[in-house]
Amino acid sequence: MAKLDEIAELLTEEIKEFENSVSRLEELQAFLMNYKIKPDTSDIDFILRQYNDHQKKAIEDQHKLMGNVIYYIKKSMTFPKWATKLFCGLLVIIFLVLGYSVYKVSRIPEIRQVAFGQGEEKAVGHFRAFFEASPEASELYQKWREPQSKK
Known part of the structure; x- marks a missing residue:
């Protein structure tokens, strides 16, 4: 029986401690229910x-950059590489032809002078051959030439 008394005594002590804990919890609950928390979110x-x-500024900067990109894209024109190469090739050919033409045109007076000299030599040679072949014509020509020189 002594053991039962001891166990009963221990149980009563535990029950009293449990009641004390419950009463403290009730007080704490009442305190927490009445306690008002004011959050400070400043x-x-x-x-x-x-x-x-910062985000607004970044977005504005991106809008400005995008506006510039769109402006330059609308302003720009794109050509295929083959068209650009063809155009450059044609331009080089045109300049070469023009340069050659200018060179040839600038040589026209020289060519005329040479052609005139050759024509004069051929004409003089032809007349000499004619006059050597027909001495009568040469005499008539000399007579015709003398009165012309006197005037």
Whole structure:
């Protein structure tokens, strides 16, 4: 029986401690129910405002850059590589032909002079051969020439 008394005594002590714990919990619950928490979000608001301002600025910068890109794209014209190469090749050929033409045109007076000299030599040679072949014509020519020189 002594053991039962001891166990009963231990159980009563445990029940009293449990009742004390429950009463403390009830007091704590009542205190917490009446306690009003006022959250202070000023630091978070400051950080969020800063981040928002930074994001707005970044978006504005991106809009400006995108506007510039769109402007230059609308202003630009694209040509295929083969068309550009063909155009450059034709331009080189045109300049070569023009240069050769200018060179030839600038030599026209020289060519005329040479042609005139050759024509004169052929004409004189032809007349000499004619006059050597027919001495009568040569005499008539000399007579015709003398009165002309006197005037």
